[in-house]
Amino acid sequence: MALDFSNGLETLDHNFVTAKVEDVVKWARTRSMWPATFGLACCAIEMMGAGGSHYDLARFGMEVFRASPRQADLMIVAGRVSQKMAPVLRQIYDQMMEPKWVISMGVCASSGGMFNNYAIVQGVDQVVPVDVYAPGCPPGPETLIHAIGTLHQKISDGDIFRRREENGGAGAGIHITQLDGQQAPQTIQLGRA
């Protein structure tokens, strides 16, 4: 059927979606955020579990873990960072293109965890700016997805850039709570139905 432009562009209404540029950019950033493979230790196993079929990161567009940091926008530091690994971590972070985000997964990455000793960097935020801290040892897939969801939410809000500025150029530093192994919230029946 030939397009009829007699009414100007009005006939084409149903074929277009209009939005602000910022919203489209945010939509693109959150819906297809590709993580770089940076699994170091036990948290990496749970991260891979989050990519598995029970928890499924694919529904967030994130099941492709890019090996090359040039093709990734999210670095999930999953595991303990040792003294030898810290320069490598920074190198990989530097190779990622802007805009880039960092989730510090697990307590070892967030603060050194239970390993407060000579060998482990006490918090990966000493090396790279962290946007979301996910606690747990290891955080289960549910917590990781909560962290990712929080990051997506903050990007959509634009809040993440505001927080980064507040922190003087460091990462957004959002702390989330651990959500594993918890029952779904129970609804309470009050009085009569």
Added chain:
Amino acid sequence: MADPTDAPQEPAGPEDVPEAELLHGVPVTYSRGQRVAHPSASELVDLVRTLHGEGWIQCLDLTAVDYLANPHRTLPASLDPQRFEVVVTLISHRERERLRLRVQVPEDEPVLPTLFEVHPGTEAMEREVFDMFGISFEGHPDLTRILMPEDWQGHPLRKDFALGRIPVQFKGAPSSR
């Protein structure tokens, strides 16, 4: 040969066999039922080679202990306790048995001959002992640090190397609920 029960202190000794026992000329004690031989640094490689011929075909583990903070331990009386001890665990599949060798290594000369020629699998283990304790192995093909960065100073598992703990201050974390 000296009687091992002459060794000082220790409580009731399932640790020591009353009569002196030798394995190819090297004193033997028992530790919780496990046979332990105590070769000297010069006897070590020959002993391991001889044992290899007798069926102790795998070297499972080669590690070290720094006895700086605990100098009094149970040893055959003929042996002088030194600061370091290198512990080698061998296994015989035929006898289904393990054998432990403990070699005293002095602090001022922490050098031992390498077991690489007899058991090539000790290569990584000796590197680790070198890295963590500073004990060198003569004849090792590549004695460099394996776990710590190559320019690291100090030997972490020595007792005079601090844990490196940084003091943590737990500030009152606001509850999210």
Added chain:
Amino acid sequence: MTIAEDDHPAMSQTTDTDLTSEGAQEMEPRPIAGGVEVLREVGSVLRMSESEAEDGGPGTPDDGEEPDDAETTIINMGPQHPSTHGVLRLMLELDGETVLRTKPVIGYLHTGMEKTGENLTYLQGGTNVTRMDYASPIFNELVFCLAAEKLIGVDLPPRATWIRMLMAELNRLTSHFLFLATNGMDLGSSSMMIYGWREREEGLRILEAITGLRMNHNFIRVGGTAADLPDGWRERLAAYLQTIPERLEEYEALMTHQPIWRDRLQGVGTITTEEALALGATGPILRSTGYAWDLRRDMAHLAYDEVDFDVIVGTYGDSFDRYAIRLNEIRESMRILWQCIEKMPDGDYRVQDKKVTPPPRGRIDESMEALIHHFKIFTEGFKVPEGEVYAAVESPRGELGCYMVSDGSATPYRMHIRGPSFVNLQVLPHLMHGGLIADAVAIISSVDPIMGEVDR
């Protein structure tokens, strides 16, 4: 593919010392000949530091000869790379696509666990060691507790031993599923990754029901286990075990019976028994060469002498054999688990020895003694008599051992874990020699190293 003899330009890693000074060592029959002789024929280990490699120097610093015509490149693989085996770095010396020599560089996950272990009590120690081999954490806790129990001299009630064995075999199951998943992924089968994780998830849920955590459980304690098995565990475990066999058949169809899989794994990364024994390799790597050594059968610990299972052994020592061994070990673990379901004895899950076992939580409110006892065990810890022991179990990767020295105090004086992957990694250069780079990924995957226990 047999390991090529001197096809390549002189790249042998000759050292200055040789065995001939000892006499007729080299005349010994091959099976028990010193491993160095066997390995010397095959120059496969790259011995140079990173700075030398950067200078572009092929050839060892030792030998003055340059390789004839052949130009070799040294490339770096890792520590961050998509083959999901953690932070292992390999320096590969290549002649085109063929790998000549390899140097695994480790230490990127060194956590100082052995040093940390010297400052933790025996009750806390489990939390530390469990994070070494994080794919099968129960085994680390198990070997730590076995060593401590040997030092203390405590005997466990049978139920405690059987619960431990059940947990161990369940963990072996989940660890081997992880292997199947990552092996599949490394060879290009992303669906195998998803399938392997699906099976593993169900196993982890059962582990969560029993221990409270999906990973790094800290469930095996000195004297037994932390808690009893929950009600209904038999049905839950049986339901899980019943789903596995037919799915294993599917995976066999996807992998074992598939020509591409076979081509990629058969003949790739072969090792002989002598080499494996000389290098200290244990576990599926040693068994793939045809050598039947399994600590569960040959030096039985826990209650393995009371259950029926087979030891799976390969023939050619190649990657396909290692894959098949682990696949069939899943079946054997299932057999053991069925027997655990049937034969689990009743009784205590923990030895009622006041020295090592804290009182039941309920009693703390009632009795002052119980409160003090609880307090002492959890803060100071219990003291362990002086001595030194070595205890070992068969983990999915090989012989996992713990050498523990006690000085009579509440913390170990020295705690050393013999990680099987640490020793197994030494076979990597010999497996990769003569293969292609593409095989390198398959080979690393078949060795199944877990860097947590390599670096500790």
